[in-house]
Amino acid sequence: MALSIPVRPMCRLGSALALLLVAAAPLHAAPASAAVLTPPPIERFFINSQMADASLSPDARYLAAISGASGRRDYLIVIDLHKRTAQTVAGYQDADIRRFEWVNNGRLLFDLTDHQLAPGGQVMAAGLYAVDRDGGNLRQLAGRRGEPPMSIGTNITRKILPWHTFMLDQRGAQNSDHVYVESVEFLEDGEVRNVNLLRLDTTTGTYQTVPRPGRVEDWMLDHKGEPRLALSSEKGITTMHYLDPANGQWRVLSSFNSYQGGKDAFAPLGFGSDGTLYATAYGKSDTTALVTIDLATGKPNPEPLVVTPGYDFTGILVRSGEKVLGVQVRTDADSIAWFNPAMAEAQKKLDAALPGTVNLMSFPAQNQSEWALVKSFSDVRPLSYVLYNLRTGALDPVGEAYPGIAPQRMSQQDPVRYKARDGMEIPALLTLPRGGAKNAPLVVLVHGGPHVRGNHWGWKPETQFLASRGYAVLEPDFRGSTGYGDKHFRAGWKQWGLAMQNDLADGARWAVAQGYADPKRICIAGASYGGYAVLMGLVNDPDLYKCGVSWAGVTDINLLYDGHWSFTSDLSAQWKQYGMPDLIGDKVKDAAQLKATSPLAQAARIKAPLLLAYGGVDQRVPMYHGRKFLDAVKPHNKQVEWIEYPDEGHGWRLPQNRVDFWGRVEKFLDKNIGPAAAN
Secondary structure: OOEEOOOOOOOOOOOOOOOOOOOOOOOOOOOHHHHHHOOOOHHHHHOOOOEEEEEEOOOOOEEEEEEEEOOEEEEEEEEEOOOOEEEEEEOOOOOEEEEEEEEEOOEEEEEEEOOOOOOOOOOOOOOEEEEEOOOOOOEEEEOOOOOOOOOOOOOOOOOOEOOOEEEOOOOOOOOOOEEEEEEEEEOOOOOEEEEEEEEEEOOOOOEEEOOOOOOOOEEEEOOOOOEEEEEEEEOOEEEEEEEEOOOOEEEEEEEEEOOOEOOOOOEEEEEOOOOOEEEEEEOOOOOEEEEEEEOOOOEEOOOOOEEOOOOOOOEEEEEEOOEEEEEEEEOOOEEEEEOOHHHHHHHHHHHHHOOOOEEEEEOOOOOOOOEEEEEEEOOOOOOEEEEEEOOOOOEEEEEEOOOOOOHHHOOOEEEEEEEOOOOOEEEEEEEOOOOOOOOEEEEEEEOOOOOOOOOOOOOOHHHHHHHHOOOEEEEEOOOOOOOOOHHHHHOOOOOOOOHHHHHHHHHHHHHHHOOOEEEEEEEEEEEOHHHHHHHHHHHHOOOOOOEEEEEOOOOOHHHHHHOOOOOOOOOOHHHHHHHHHHHOOOOOOOHHHHHHOOOOOOHHHOOOOEEEEEEOOOOOOOHHHHHHHHHHHHHHOOOEEEEEEOOOEOEOOOHHHHHHHHHHHHHHHHHHOOHHHHO
């Protein structure tokens, strides 16, 4: 029988965490009296995370983490949990640690980024480095594009791998000096031709290439940290190859449509200790479930392991060593479904000790039953890391992502559902200003994608910033969003500017009918597809929306297809040929519809105040979209504000640009639907 995960309402926030073992100096929260008078400073919401990641060593003796602070670079630190001592093991004056993983108990692998440069500022590839846990034996393993290898204080005589060598997003065996890394081969147009898998010795830099079963775009390691699956996608068909341990040969396991799926389609999650392949797949119901795969036939077994009624199964395997103890799942919020009764009991004790937060446990690579690393968060509390002793119940806070955020000054976020005009149920998140103000000015915040699950319960800087300024925020997962079943997903096919757009307007009217929103003070805002929806909202529903904020917004679907000679799009040719015609619209067969739902073609109809922002090196929605639309709308609308960040891409990478942008948004909203508009 399948384990059914109920949708549970979140309890409210309880006690705060204690002192930090590792954290940058926090920004001190304002006293309660000041909190009533002034909202939190904008910088508190849009700084870079002060603790980007943390992970236990395989034996749980050490904890590694990326630690940052305002005004300095992100370092890699290691804490000895027995001695209670910490040291920086890698850090640079001209780069930030981006990611890391344990190679074994004594060594770590990491790469770099530069948080002080936007994409147009000569951002280099990440490089690849390894270092002992005490900071010794630092070795550069792969180069950084566009510059010679960085000086790391050691003499390297062996050839360094090329810049297009990257870390895997998977945990390896962590019992030797070797790791598996990816080496990407690109075509002349920048698309990926092949992804090779290398077995790399982190102490010597020597490597062996794993034989490919043909063209490969992605790899999956098994429970022992060895290659087991190879995935490719050509002409709209995904093919999975399986390395059979019985004979050491690759064979085709399954193939299916990359964009439309099918009854035998599945998405692999990982392997159990007995070689079982876990995956998500559709069964007889409308939503996906956690299943196992018959490795002889390549088909999902009919009996699901975990179902999440009303939601597609979304999650990851929770392991201790090679053992699968449970699965992390996402319904209205994140939780863990435990297969192990002892762990289910430990979860109850943990949640009692940290009330009001989602508390997600992870475990080291070696089998052991004492320590777990906990990610803890809620709608009003940003992510923090806590060590949890399963034997004693002791809690040791490690650090916080945003230490300057005072939870008592944040706003409650609630999952809601409302009916669209055709009766379809639309999931959404509703965040009201502190105190649950009624009849508030409303921002309908539209996610990008659009074929993704856009909204996740938890602290989100944009949402909480708007709520802190007195705005109610509604974030719909309109039809076409994933995560809510096949019917909800397919209902959004070819519905840009049509039913997808109506879902947003119906959400705003629902918020008015419930008494949450002032019907005379509603603005629509969003990025990418969300930016498109802003523009079409002002076209379709001029009496509903008083203003719009669109950044990195699509202005015409045909521009996504055709582009322009002056830029190179990062949308793949395969997606344009096999995905877009079915999910968005065929440029020939649906030409009339694409014109009718083009903000560019309808620009003369937009009369409301509009804030537009674009990045100068955006390859997803290039500046050309914005400039062409600006030229079309300005002759008919004198209330258009334009923002351009020359070095930014598809979104704002630099904190100062995020602060600048949202500061401008605050003034724009204040003028049009906020306090200034009400006076």
